[in-house]
Amino acid sequence: MNETITSVSRFLLENDNYVIGIHANPDGDCFGSACGLAGALKKLGKNALILSPNSIPKRLSFLNYSDTEVFESREGYDKIKDEKHTYITVDVASDHLLGEVADVFQQNNKFAIDHHEKNTITAEKLYLDNTSSAAGEIVYKIICELEDWTNETIWDDKIASSVFGAISSDTGCFKYGNTTPETHRIAASLIEKNADSRDINYRLFDLKSSVQIAVESLAYRNLEYYENGKISFIYLSNKMLESIGAKVSDTETVSQLGRGIEGVQIAAFMRDKAEGEFKISVRCNIDTDLSVLCASLGIGGGHKKAAGCTVFTDSPQKAKEMFLEKAKDYIE
Ligand SMILES: [Mn+2]
Incomplete structure (x- = not known):
């Protein structure tokens, strides 16, 4: 109650x-x-x-x-x-x-x-x-x-x-x-x-630290578009973050980046969580329920327009495919 x-x-x-x-x-x-x-x-x-x-x-x-x-x-x-x-x-x-x-x-x-x-x-x-x-x-x-x-x-x-x-x-x-x-x-x-x-x-x-700026610049370089530009996807591995001296806590603003791009309805940011675990943060600009999308992908939930999940699979490529396969049903 x-x-x-x-x-x-x-x-x-x-x-x-x-x-x-x-x-x-x-x-x-x-x-x-x-x-x-x-x-x-x-x-x-x-x-x-x-x-x-x-x-x-x-x-x-x-x-x-x-x-x-x-x-x-x-x-x-x-x-x-x-x-x-x-x-x-x-x-x-x-x-x-x-x-x-x-x-x-x-x-x-x-x-x-x-x-x-x-x-x-x-x-x-x-x-x-x-x-x-x-x-x-x-x-x-x-x-x-x-x-x-x-x-x-x-x-x-x-x-x-x-x-x-x-x-x-x-x-x-x-x-x-x-x-x-x-x-x-x-x-x-x-x-x-x-x-x-x-x-x-x-x-x-x-206010952003120089490391955060480096992370955002890395994120933009790795941004990919799917579904005719309606879905943006950024993947930053731990190795990529380490290469610029960044930690997971420096990636906090990355999930927002795709949202600001014209035509993007759903913006996703994925990072490594543990062996065989990938954390995906999702944001959207349209009237859809991302908490449902995220819950359907593994352990996940959140809000309608801002949600996240942990996907369990062996490679980042598969995790991305699993996400895109489901996410395309949530765009307009
Ligand atoms: Mn809150």
Whole structure:
């Protein structure tokens, strides 16, 4: 059964020592949301830390305005496992996305808070609002409710900035179709609470490292068109990334590149995940449901216009063919 903002907020008031879980390869939404929520819980005199399945990309670390402790990967979990905590997750649609700490949350997750199209996570309770552009919108509402309930002042410029960053990140700077009037109202309210909107949007969307520029240039050189230019496909192997000194976390903007090309309806970016595993991120400009496409290809899901999957096969060539074979049914 789906919970409510009120029941999440009440639950958060009941406990004192939170571990907030976010998804692997963290993005601005899960990390900003977790930082904002942790900041709010700390304002209420509680402890809150973040547990991430792998490292937070350096370019997103600024979103941690409230200096919340972040523990990364299994090693991070080992440092906190002996303490008594209440585990929750934010922006995590399935157990699989918790990577190497998935079992920890499978056993302990009390409350999952999410905005994806579908959520299959193992948790005692779930609050899912797939009309929200970002988990940050939900966190905004929770913090407002917590203020109402406690009569304490929780919002400050730091918490507002983390939550603003979460929402701006998942809406592509308020440009994607998931952006609603409500998204803008919440963003306006966060700016009134002194969120540093100009600097956040600059850091999230304009600022790139030289490695990121090298990755994007490599990506453009490897971009291929299929179905009369309606599908674009980029594959970057680990070897190619290594050759320019890049890491997987430097590829975050690559999935967006094809979307900006005239005529492209579906843009895909594939990379190596492990032996026999390929991760494909998909974006589109048309009215189709990529979360269904991705779920049909292996372990996958996400949003209608932004989704991803892991395809299991022995070569990148086969993975690409499997993708193209299905994707052609989703173009116009
Ligand atoms: Mn999100």
